[in-house]
Amino acid sequence: MDLLILFISAAVVNNFVLIYFLGICPFLGVSNKLEKAFSMGLAATFVMVLAALVTWLINNLILIPFNLPFLQYVAFIIVIASLVQFVEMFIRKVSPALYRALGIFLPLITTNCAILGMALLSALREYNFIQSIVFGFAAGIGFTLALLIMSGIREELETAPVPEPFKGAPITLIIAGLLALAFMGFAGLITG
């Protein structure tokens, strides 16, 4: 039950993109086509779960015993970057089809702030192993959700009569703001 609440909290109520404003770059960059957004979300979720797993191990087995939590930022960046590199190579070898689907997006999320943010938050809140994996998964799902909503709107927007000065980035930012406002409506659902 706690895990379910944790999941909903991370995926919807405290959505990484729309509430914490993490991972805005792919949110704006890769949200013009639904299909691409989905691939990106999938890749991010995948990396987030893996990163949650590995950063938890690093944090709890190395950094905390050696009394070095102040190195979390640096250590996590190294871990996530090498992990993504490794996963990319692995997928390329094992499944070329999956590589083609995720391939272009994997390097993009190597040092994505949403992933680093997830790892740091998870360490800050002192989640246990299971919790941090659920947290990573939920963060990925939340990221995918935000991307899908955004790309759905942007696909519709292509045919909308947007005033000339607002075309492109401005209208996208306005929509992102409105979406963030909408997601604030979930704020009372779960506290904490």
Add this chain to the structure above:
Amino acid sequence: MNTILIGLMTMGGLGLFFASVLAFAYEKLKVKEDPRVEEILETLPGLNCGACGLAGCRELSEKIVAQGTLDHLRCPPGGAETEEKIAEILGISAGTLVKKRAVVKCGGGKSLAVERAEYRGIENCTAAELVAGGSKACTYGCLGLGDCVKVCPFDAIHMGEDGLPHVVEEKCTGCGLCVEACPRKIIELVPCQNRVAVACNSRDKGAVVRKACKVGCIACMICVKNAPEGYLVSDNLARVNYEKGDAAAEPALAKCPTKCIVKL
């Protein structure tokens, strides 16, 4: 001091560990890739336009190498020049490529085609087509809202004063994106040497066409009578038989009663 030392050693250790894992994985998981794939990829225009029917230049390049020949694989934007280079890399001779460009098969401009309604919806042909088939009386003619203009990556189609798109032949690479974009399938890729075309797409019967447009094909068969080799008529619409070339089609050019056969 101690903290610094432990910190340095921990980070150094982590770095070393990951570096060795990655180095090891790089060797173990290396995917053998034909170097020709990269070479061909560099030769291709890199537009990822999809005109070859594959998802991007990389896929085309992979397919060419896997197949070893250029059979059934074409890069229209790259044209003959690119294909020769690819053939050189593969060590084979290039097939002859017929360069094509887009031709708009509708002559029903503003004053010539009858408008049956005023369209005030979204400025987009696909949308207009969905809303009761747009404003023109002819349900096959150009809607004139420029989906083809918007989709062209080469700036080769422009909307003319007559409300019809015009193709700038020098810029057109024959990628076929406009052919896909047009909800009425009015645009066709025609070999560049063919100058004569039927500028009509209407499959309606002659009487219906006459009411809808001054320059529509009424399938009167006069072109076939004047140039039996040059034209094919079916579904109430004349089409130029491109394989026979201009010479076969030209005799009927001036004879068409509705002037829908045009020389580009």
